[in-house]
Amino acid sequence: MAIKDKKLKMMTLDQLKDRDIGEVGTPERDQYEFELKMEVLGNMIKSVRKERHLTQEQLGQLIGVQKSQISKLERNTKNVTIETILKVFNALKANVKFSVQLDQSDLNIA
């Protein structure tokens, strides 16, 4: 039987990442994972802003910055301070939760 002989190769997404980007813990992989998170963060600002039916200019006015700054936070996001994140999501009336998971227990900030 074909299916028996074929020795199907299956891979999880993590296995693919390990192979193509690098193992967890290597600088390349850490870099990748970080950039991914920053991208998600940027997209999140954008989607919440849209949810609130605000333009970048309007959101900028709420926190006292130019629309170009908002654009950068949504797209160019390399690294951000917590303060900036909180300022933005505060203005968007969204609640930011930040938690640290340590084996069993969950410690919560904010």
Place this chain on the structure above:
Amino acid sequence: MAIKDKKLKMMTLDQLKDRDIGEVGTPERDQYEFELKMEVLGNMIKSVRKERHLTQEQLGQLIGVQKSQISKLERNTKNVTIETILKVFNALKANVKFSVQLDQSDLNIA
């Protein structure tokens, strides 16, 4: 009856904060809430480090900084970048979860 006449005054912690620090949305209150969060973050680094039985020096070596830098993150914390937070908790093998709560739905980063 004493208890009936006395008109007991009760206050929630939030009411106290509103009165003594300022209403939510005022610069004073926002500042206060932010500093509180930073303090909690610092304490969290410290407690997770202790959990792992590491000295500041050892944690520093894991991420390539001096012990004084760790001390600052644990105590003097005014503001931090996401990158720094992730670097530290990564080294402590703790999982950082960051989520944005928008009315009903929860959007998750990381």
Place this chain on the structure above:
DNA sequence: TAAAAAGTTGATTTATATGGAAACTATTTG
């Protein structure tokens, strides 16, 4: 399909987070 509105990008400035070095103050331990 123009004009207006919204969003992006690049060059630049300013503010500040990150970091080291060293001297100091606890805290621990033999």
Place this chain on the structure above:
DNA sequence: CAAATAGTTTCCATATAAATCAACTTTTTA
């Protein structure tokens, strides 16, 4: 209690996040 270890603080340099302005591109709408 003295020495060693751990943690803090101050002064300082450097890297970079935050922000503006202006010119540009993309999208929307009258």
